[in-house]
Amino acid sequence: MTEDTFKRGGSRPGAGRKKGSSVYGEPTKAVRVPESLLATVTELLEHKKKQTAEEIMNHPDVFLPDLDGPIPSIPFYGASVAAGFPSPADDFIEKRLDLNELLISKPASTFFVRAEGESMLGAGIHPGDVLVVDRSVNANVGKVVVCALDGELTVKRLRSKEGKLVLSPENPEYPDIPLNEGAEMVIWGVVTSVIHNV
Amino acid sequence: MTEDTFKRGGSRPGAGRKKGSSVYGEPTKAVRVPESLLATVTELLEHKKKQTAEEIMNHPDVFLPDLDGPIPSIPFYGASVAAGFPSPADDFIEKRLDLNELLISKPASTFFVRAEGESMLGAGIHPGDVLVVDRSVNANVGKVVVCALDGELTVKRLRSKEGKLVLSPENPEYPDIPLNEGAEMVIWGVVTSVIHNV
DNA sequence: TTTTTTGATTTATGTACACTAATCAAAAGT
DNA sequence: ACTTTTGATTAGTGTACATAAATCAAAAAA
Structure with missing residues (x-):
């Protein structure tokens, strides 16, 4: 072997620790x-x-997309608030969270209602809150529903007590409302989310 | 002047840039x-x-103006409106609300946190809720803030008790957290909205 | 042949260090 | 006496650099 064929000197593209x-x-x-x-x-x-x-x-063969795009990103800290960050399941996600996407699964059947009164405090519904209501969700027992009862809008939980359907407040100070035959009761939709202003 | 009385050499306690x-x-x-x-x-x-x-x-007594403006008029159905009970379908289809617009006034300074624990039930914050947090809102006394306390994320209301700032839970079962001098407390932002899944 | 070792090369990473800012007090200036 | 200047001292700060890690391919070993 001569000095001429000795390949170790000088630059050698491709060698060395990889970028990234x-x-x-x-x-x-x-x-x-x-x-x-x-x-x-x-x-x-x-x-x-x-x-x-x-x-x-998860994606050994896939190149990571270029995230330096113009998409405005709103950081979402999914970490546990009470206990700090350590929970591995709740990872810090660094992407845009579209609230419309998050809260409205079916735009065509979704509407909003502003809540009044304190009858549903137990369900996290405070006066002034904005309710996201989906009309396409079945109003089963156990769901929180928005309904027009004799012309008045109410938000209550649909329960079955003693074989009869009742509109049940989530506040012990309020009484159940039985659904009589004669009452004009129309369920407008099921509450899927509550937006509460602090 | 002799070399002996020359005071510039050697260590000189108290001189120099101050710590902190x-x-x-x-x-x-x-x-x-x-x-x-x-x-x-x-x-x-x-x-x-x-x-x-x-x-x-700032002095601890200074209150900055409350920037919590009213929610811009939203084409919602309030309870009073519902008394008329018109044909629901037409009215709200044309008036669609952009939740991003409603909840995020300053995208650059907004982020989300998923809440855990039950220490803030009184403020309508339930475990699993998504909190909308604005970093640009001044963390005055009375605000619900997200802060990192000794590296742990917490959501509490900022209160002044006996002249001292405390992180106050909205649940009688939880104790106040005094803000000691030594504590590492960083306020990340002020909670402006709570998104609660029913 | 195939595997292992070794030197060279390239990128990654913690921190040491050179420089900056702040402060004090002696010295000089007024 | 009072103010300004200047040198010394101490802490803050960005980044250059020494070291480590990763990688390739030649050379040696099996």
Whole structure:
């Protein structure tokens, strides 16, 4: 072997550690973080690592899409609020959450109602809340329904007591409303979500 | 003047830049952050800076104007409207509400958190609910805030008790959390809406 | 042949360090 | 006496760099 054929010197394209082989699968940058935010940022990074790992596991052959697009992203922290971040199931998702998409599965049959009164506090429905109502969902027993009772809109839970259907408030201070034969009762739809302004 | 009395050499306690004179008022640490999280982390840092500045400027008694504006007129059915009980179908099809618009006034400073635990039932926050959080809203006393306390995310109402700030749960079964000097508390934002699945 | 070892090369990563900012007090200036 | 300048000292901050990790292919070993 001569010096001429010795192939080790100089540049050798293709060799070396691959780009994107970091734990995050992308370049990093050194940032100074105050100590009080260190835990928070670290958790964020840990979750990103896990997320990256899962993405690689789930799609070994697929290239990651270029996320540097113009799509405005609203961070969604699915972590447990009471206990911190550690739950692995609730991962930090970094994508746009479309509230319309989240709350309205069937636009054609969905409408909104503003709630009044305190009869449904137990179901998390406070006065002034906006209710998302789906007319296409079957109003079975147990569902929270919006119904017009003798011309008045009410929100109650549909229950069966002693073999009879009743509109049951979720507040002990309010009485059940029996559904008599004669009463004009029309169920408008089933409440699927409640939007509560703090 | 002799060499003996020359006072400039050697250690001189008390001289020099003060500890805690950083923008954050506390020591920092260099951390590597992946590019995709850079914006998020930077925002967090900017917010921390502002928070620090405000803490210095503001007295604990100062209340900033309540920015909770009224919800823009929404073509909903209120209970009173329902008395007329018209043909439901026509009216609300044309008036569709954009929930994103309704709930997100500032997309850049908004994020979501899924709530856990029952410490905030009184504020209408149930476990599993999605919280809409605005970072740009001032975290005044009385607001429901999402904050990282010693690295743990929590949702509590900010109250002033006996002149001291406390994180107050909205559930008598849970104790107040005093904000000690040593505690690492970072307010992530103010909860503006709660989305509750029935 | 196939496998293992080894040197070279390239990227990733934590942090040491050079530089900046802030502060104090002596010295000089007024 | 009072103010300004200046050198020394201490803490803050961005990033350059030394080291580590990953990868390839030649060379050696099996």
